[in-house]
Amino acid sequence: MRALFSARLGADFTRLWTAAAVSNIGDGITMAAGPLLILSLTTDPALVGGAVFVQQLPWLLFALISGAYVDRLDRRKLVVTVNTLRAVALAALTFAVAADILTVAMIYTVFFLLGTGETLADTASGAFLPAIVAPDRLATANARLMATFTIANQFVAKPLGAWLFVIAAAVPFGVNAMTFAVAAALMATIRPIPAQPSAPRRGLHAEITDGVRWLWEHRLLRTLAVSTGLANVAFCAAFATLVLYARQRLGLSDVGFGFLLTTFAVGGLLGTVLAPRLLRIVGACTLLRAGLLVEGITHTTLAITTTPLVAATILIVFGIHTMVWGVIVVTLRQRMVPESLLGRVGSAYSLLDVGGAALGSLLGATLAHLWGLTTPFWIAAAVMALLATATWRPLRQASAA
Template identity: 80%
Template sequence: MRAPVSARLGADFAKLWTASAVSNIGDGVTMAAGPLLVAAITIDPALVGGAVFVQQLPWLLFSLISGAYVDRLDRRRLVVVVNALRAVALAGLTLAVATDTVTVALVYAVFFLLGTGETLADTASGAFLPAIVAPERLATANARLMATFTVANQFVAKPLGAWLFVIAAAAPFGVNALTFAVAAALVATIRPIPAPPATPATSLRVEITEGVRWLWRHRLLRTLAVSMGLGNVVFCAAFAVFVLYVRERLGLSDVGYGFLLTTFAVGGLLGTLLAPRLQATFGAGTLLRAGLVVEVVTHVTLAITTTPLVAAGILVIFGMHTMVWGVIVVTLRQRVVPGHLMGRVGSVYSLLDLGGAALGSLLGGPFARIWGLTTPFWVAAAAMTLITIAAWHPLRNSPPPS
């Protein structure tokens, strides 16, 4: 697979693609093992959900600032430094777990650092992709990266993370530390990226405001960002305690939990493969609106079912939706946003998107503790119905990202 990617999209993209594959395996391992680690320390749903929240909290606190610095600094070097620092943080967590000195507070601290690094590295990566891939190949590049994310992060890493945790609790976090170090080394070999056009020196507040205004004036991007921001609040409220839902409602083991997470990947892989054909057949607007309906149906199904196979089936469909939606939205943003604003506009979008996820993760644990594990899914279904109605007309004539 690597040779065709390199031949079509260039050697620099091949390095970025490889670094993405490696780091996504590590990320997925930690995503599966992290909730298991916290659940091994405490059975409090609020504390389990809090572990997800602290990793997403930096998107609320720092995403706009990170976007401004991404537009100021060398984006390639920024990714390298951040990945190296994340490797160090995970090495420390690995040591604590191996020596049986880990606490919930330490897990929270490390996850917060990982999330902070993510606000910089992810924003920078998305911003410098158009500098190493020709405009007409952006959709293909994004689809390849998303397919790699699906296979590595969700299909391979999730069951691997659960299995490694069962074998040795420290192992998943050590693996993730190694993958970040390898990814940093790979990105360091990418040729220097031309700096964005110079702009007059201004304050961070002025630069951030410029990015906010640009996105808010773009009707389609504004609708997409607000829809997914609100959608992620309720989605992550439901999935913050997914590990407890899987254990107590579906009756699966820790390894079963890891394999159930791979259903996202199965659907996601299908979504990345089918996205171009689906868009050519139905158009971007129809796919975006259909995706909102899929979210409603997903939450209702998970609230009702106690059967693992039914849950797995709807998660496959949901995974397809997320990848199709992602390819359309990311490519559109990379095409229409000016290069010197790429980091700031991307960070505003991420603030709404991932900041919503952080708020949802904070709410999910208390909701589940007070009203039961299915309550967040019912709330999510109702909220997504309202979001779908509100966004239906603005998304009707959405242009393809070309």
């Protein structure tokens, strides 16, 4: 742990890291307070679930477009602008809550705007990192950012968001507005990156096509992108009804379900600490292959067990894998993709990532309803076995990256 957080990556990275920590706290606060806010207006399950969907929808609608603009514009200024606009949107929501004029449509609108901003800011931040961190330090930098997300967003912010909502419904959203404003100010202090010579600008469709084509023609990154998308279909299908699985299969109370969810965060934090060292010792190819096996074993174990301790243990292992996999994939992409294409290739990758998650969530509830709670886990295990078999040889290229 100490090695991860003591590594010196430069003043500009420190500012980026601090901005990410602050905004992650704000995001986590809203993730906890948002459902409580809409629940204060309606108990309609469709409307409550819709609030989550409208924030994810921009990734499906705008991911590729956002990637193209990330490659067209100054990435540092883009993040500053987007965070400022997100602060304004949340300030408006805070006012509406405090003035008691809030409607479901207002919540949907603000959440959609936040999700749209996320497609730009997250893509731009990932593409901007190689400009301020040396290639041999990218794995450490990515691990640190992911650890910060785990601690700030999952451990600190969510209970804080619920507590602030109890104090006053408007408070958590006002706090989140301030976090985005602070993050924008911190990003503005990063030294401007000298503009690189660029090819003549083409039409938006042509530029998007360039990014998608580059990803598809690169065998290793294409393999990783498709693997991530299919693995997310399997994972989200299996975990779409986790709350019912925890109650009916494991016999957990609501509090027990909450503790089960924290196992992801515990494993994720361990994964961010271990990832840079494992990369140096074991290598990317072995870790990626092992990750596919871990996913299959996780789904199989959860399909079989009725013991909460066994389920919690395998979910910690799964959490370690997801962060190690994430660090490797992001680092490989940042090292291998040309600087001028980082935004477009990253957004194409994200589209497969989020699209797989969305499809899996839709499938999982149907499968569990038709054939029982463990059916999605068995299907997910079979999918991961086929995926590991199909990608075993192509993943060899990761060793040379």
